[in-house]
Amino acid sequence: MQRLQNKLIVFFTEDRFSIATSILRVIFGVIILFNYMILYSQRHFLFSEQGYNTLVGNTLSLYSLSNSIIYFDVLYHLGIIVAVLFTVGYMERWSSVLNYVLYFSLNERFYHIGDGGDNIMIIALFFLMFTNSTKYFTLKNKKQSIKTNELSLILHNFAVYFILAQVLILYFLSATYQLMGESWNSGVAIYYISQIESLSTKVFQLFHTHFIYLGVILTYASIYVKFAFVFLVFNRRTKLLAVCLISIFHLAIGIGMGLYTFSLIMISLELLFFTNDDYRFFYRKISTLTREIKRVSLVCTEGFSKKYLSNFKHMVYYDGDCKFCISTIRRLKKYDWFHLIVFINFRKAEVFEGIAKDDLEKRMHSWNINKKGNIFNGVDSFIQISKRLIPLWVLLPLLYVSKWFGIGNLLYDYIASRRSVIPSGKCNNDSCYIKD
Secondary structure (H helix, E strand, C coil): CHHHHHHHHHHHHCCCCHHHHHHHHHHHHHHHHHHHHHCHHHHHHHHCCCCCCCCCCCCCCHHHHCCCHHHHHHHHHHHHHHHHHHHHCCCHHHHHHHHHHHHHHHHHHCCCCCCCCHHHHHHHHHHHCCCCCCCCCCCCCHHHCCCCCHHHHHHHHHHHHHHHHHHHHHHHHHHHHHHHCHHHHCCCHHHHHHCCHHHCCHHHHHHHHHCHHHHHHHHHHHHHHHHHHHHHCCCHHHHHHHHHHHHHHHHHHHHHHCCHHHHHHHHHHHHHHCCHHHHHHHHHHHHHHHHHHHHHHHHHCHHHHHHCHHHHCEEEEECCCEHHHHHHHHHHHHHCCCCCEEEEECCCCCCCCCCCHHHHHHCCEEEECCEEEEEEECHHHHHHHHHHCHHHHHHHHHHHHHHHCCHHHHHHHHHHHHCCECCCCCCCCHHHCCCC
């Protein structure tokens, strides 16, 4: 009995889902920012008392506390700022709680924000407040991460299990109700959906018009995949297959019905079923594959690189006395597959004419080697770096949006002001130097 008790204690106090919750935080943050931004120009019409909203004053929402348009705008923009902090993992617990409250308030004010996945996302956001979702994929040092104890780990694990239970219940009930429906039993449900313009894309319509029998197979498959997921996901050997099948199912929904955020929400929740050990195993396999692809790519494109890519070479000044800057540069160098960026420690090199040293201490500066007159700094400099590093291309939309709305440099300056600077010669550990 004592042995079983010890196993249970270890089971509930072991950190197994911090990578998955960190991924979930980032994806949810991006989706929330997308919803804020895509509705930005219509925010008064959709959400305020001066607009179309018929739920004004009848909802449990911070937006219902005042009918002032100034109050509304302050709250809406605060929601955007908090969503950014939540996405990048800053302010940790506070940003998680505030993000939930503010987005819940917005969703309560106008529940047609998304395309079907908002209810389960808000449920997951509530439980996410009790997890350690800022251990990975943040813009802060590991030493600044939340210190965990047994109680916080127990809360973290139970919160994850509650989210997983919601997903399993959702799939089981969805498949059960489909099985009870006449159109699903007869295999024509997807065909009928494809013929409704508001529920399907042109590709979806044409596909089911020309491949009717395949539509019947997919109708039954959608039921079986959901039922199978509920059982297969508990076995280590079949879990990957279950998640892949259900993810393909949601990708088809996204492409065929245009429910992009719904599909992304569901896929991100399915990724929560993988443990830290699973992700480390995937990382090792993907790293090996990536190195091989990189080697083959460099060999095949060597002539092209010498002839054309040299025009895109970029020079970047960084602070060699900043530990955070050094660790960031070390990571960026790993992604510089085509050697397009030259990193220079401005404290040990001659500074380019036209750039003040005080400005270099505040912001990273860079320029195209072939166009020295065009100097970038702050988030603009990071955009130029991301353009040249293929693995960072996924960040470009977010970086451009942050620049256009003026948030990028504000966040950059905030992070830069919190970094620690250690004068040259005062540090001798691995985190304080970078090999050239």
